[in-house]
Amino acid sequence: MEYLHTMIEVRDLQQSLDFYCGTLGMIETRRMEYEEDRCTIVFLCAPGDLETAQFDARFAPNLELYAYWDDEERFEKSQTPWGHLGYRVDNIYETCRQLMDAGITIIRPPRDGFRAYVKTPEGVTVEFIQRRPALTPAEPWISMPDNGTIND
Numbered sequence: 001m002e003y004l005h006t007m008i009e010v011r012d013l014q015q016s017l018d019f020y021c022g023t024l025g026m027i028e029t030r031r032m033e034y035e036e037d038r039c040t041i042v043f044l045c046a047p048g049d050l051e052t053a054q055f056d057a058r059f060a061p062n063l064e065l066y067a068y069w070d071d072e073e074r075f076e077k078s079q080t081p082w083g084h085l086g087y088r089v090d091n092i093y094e095t096c097r098q099l100m101d102a103g104i105t106i107i108r109p110p111r112d113g114f115r116a117y118v119k120t121p122e123g124v125t126v127e128f129i130q131r132r133p134a135l136t137p138a139e140p141w142i143s144m145p146d147n148g149t150i151n152d
Contacts, residue, residue: 001095004129005043005062007083013040013067020044020063029062038069060088084117084125084150092116092130093141109144113137117150125150 010016020026026044033040043062052060066083089095092110099118100106107125110116113135116128 001090001128002060002088004060004086004088005064006085007064007066007127009066009068009083011067013042013065016065016067017042020065026063040067040069041065042067082124084127086127086129088129088131090131092128092135093138095128096141105147106144107148107150108146109141110135111137111142111144113141119148 017028021028021044025047027047027050028042029045029050030043031040032042042065044065045062049061064083064086092113092115096106096110096116104118106116106118108115108117110128110130114130118126118128120126
């Protein structure tokens with residue numbers, strides 16, 4: 001398992017970039033615009049992590065800033081900007097099976113063969129991402145329902 005990122009929601013992307021990049025000296029390594037979700041995702045790294053965060057296939061470690069374009073109500077409801085911790089795994093199905101065998105509830109199963117979410121005992125969301133390529137969607141994961149919400 002490899003640490004990838006910590007994701008937080010931000011209300012004002014430019015203000016956040018001014019803080020993280022301008023004040024703390026972090027470096028933007030990737031930016032993605034998602035029209036369907038009406039959001040911008042920006043990945044940042046500390047200067048000492050630039051080599052692995054930007055040029056290495058691991059693309060880590062990063063801080064992921066998640067900014068919705070026009071969803072002030074969603075931000076107000078969340079009560080916190082906290083998002084999740086992200087980790088890459090070699091086999092998402094084996095990882096989820098081990099977690100379930102240990103009594104951990106899969107909040108969002110890997111129906112796509114690529115991504116799954118669980119909660120820590122403290123309620124922190126953890127995202128597991130399959131090392132590319134994604135695995136072929138398979139049972140029991142395809143039919144497994146969500147068991148809660150990711151960021152509550």
